[in-house]
Amino acid sequence: MTPPTDPARRAPLSRERVLRAAVALADGTGIEALSMRRLAQDLGVVPMALYKHVANKEELLDGMVDVVVGGIGSPDLDPGWRAAVRGRILAAREALRSHPWALQVIRSRNGPTPALLAHMDAVIGSFRNGGFSVDLTHHVMHALGSRLLGFTQEVFDAPAAAPHPRPPEPDAALGQLAERYPYVAELAGASAHDDGSVVGRGCDDQLEFEFALDLLLDGFERLRHEGWTSAPAGGQAC
């Protein structure tokens, strides 16, 4: 009665299997619970076995990012820069939606993975083919920031609202909050669904995202139309 992890019957490890298991583990239990030991256990293998397929944890994380980012599809038939950019960014949003850990991991890396570079290249290409100068393209890419990946980067990440412990004292705290931070309270009150989220993930829904995205795209189009160039403050790009 050898357990289900019978080493003989078990499918052989591979980089891809490791990465897929890591993604599944992060999806299921959160990125902070992803450890080499835990991942090895999920794969029915001893921790050090993983190191035959990934160099270290950093590379594992890179690989996971590429798995997720590689899943961003492209519309391909090019319907003008605006629709192309918009489509690609919303596709990225779709791809990253079900992997909440991915954005955080991407941000913590030292540079873009190949899949990320490809994504950026596609977006840059849409701008350039849409008549944006190199200069302006550079600026609008900066302005997009992490929106490139489909997420408005809020000030803080979690779904919480009240100062810190998740539910501190559900009622009294809200009173104090209203008194000390009247404008925050007003906003929170107006947009409260059921949770009292202020500017948290709970609000970062499709509508909210597209509002900000379109606001930027509108601005971009105006600058492009005006033949904008980085004159105002002297220096070239950056």
Added chain:
Amino acid sequence: MTPPTDPARRAPLSRERVLRAAVALADGTGIEALSMRRLAQDLGVVPMALYKHVANKEELLDGMVDVVVGGIGSPDLDPGWRAAVRGRILAAREALRSHPWALQVIRSRNGPTPALLAHMDAVIGSFRNGGFSVDLTHHVMHALGSRLLGFTQEVFDAPAAAPHPRPPEPDAALGQLAERYPYVAELAGASAHDDGSVVGRGCDDQLEFEFALDLLLDGFERLRHEGWTSAPAGGQAC
């Protein structure tokens, strides 16, 4: 010849002293080198002594954030919503500039610290007093995102450029990069100072930041002027 950490002569610990030392340590050696043990050592104290002043590492990080965010000054005499918002955001940028770890720590917390709430409250207040509806204010706060704190959230954080290892093969890699990601290469080439940074921290300078900020503020002003309301897609705020 008792060493400089003579327990008798050493100033007594306090929450404030712990926090200040933690900020200094993070500033000096990076947030990833900040451990309770290392911090205790810097203070000439045994690790567990810290726990008499902060509940745990999480609370330590919160405290550090409040130290930094609490240093954001306000212009106070109110010169119209746009200058007020702009000024406050640039003040935040100034305050966070010398603590590169702060933004990352803030993002990783579960909710805003008191100082953060105060900052947000001030910005929201500027919008409201400037004639923005609650609805529109809510949306523009989302659109600002982490720019509220003075930083454009780029896709990835570090100063790197070429795919991954810091300098992989300085020349050959650049050729491959140009071939595989032509648009990225074009942008990188155009804006290269000395390092080949693409869309990294190296570029996130004042000019770049203010470009994006003003683009958004322009958009906000237009919406305000038009009496915008969240009509287009049905639902209320979010």
Added chain:
DNA sequence: TCGAAAGGTGTACGGCGTACACCTGACAGT
């Protein structure tokens, strides 16, 4: 047949956050 490689194992190390019991010195109440 054999030698080398590829891939899984076991042990061990140094670092982390922190629970828990303990000690020490200052000080308030009698």
Added chain:
DNA sequence: ACTGTCAGGTGTACGCCGTACACCTTTCGA
């Protein structure tokens, strides 16, 4: 002046973490 309390610093220990290194097995081409 004695004593009880208690804030604050100490020491030890536990269970995690990533991973270096030596080892063993399996497979497969020459």
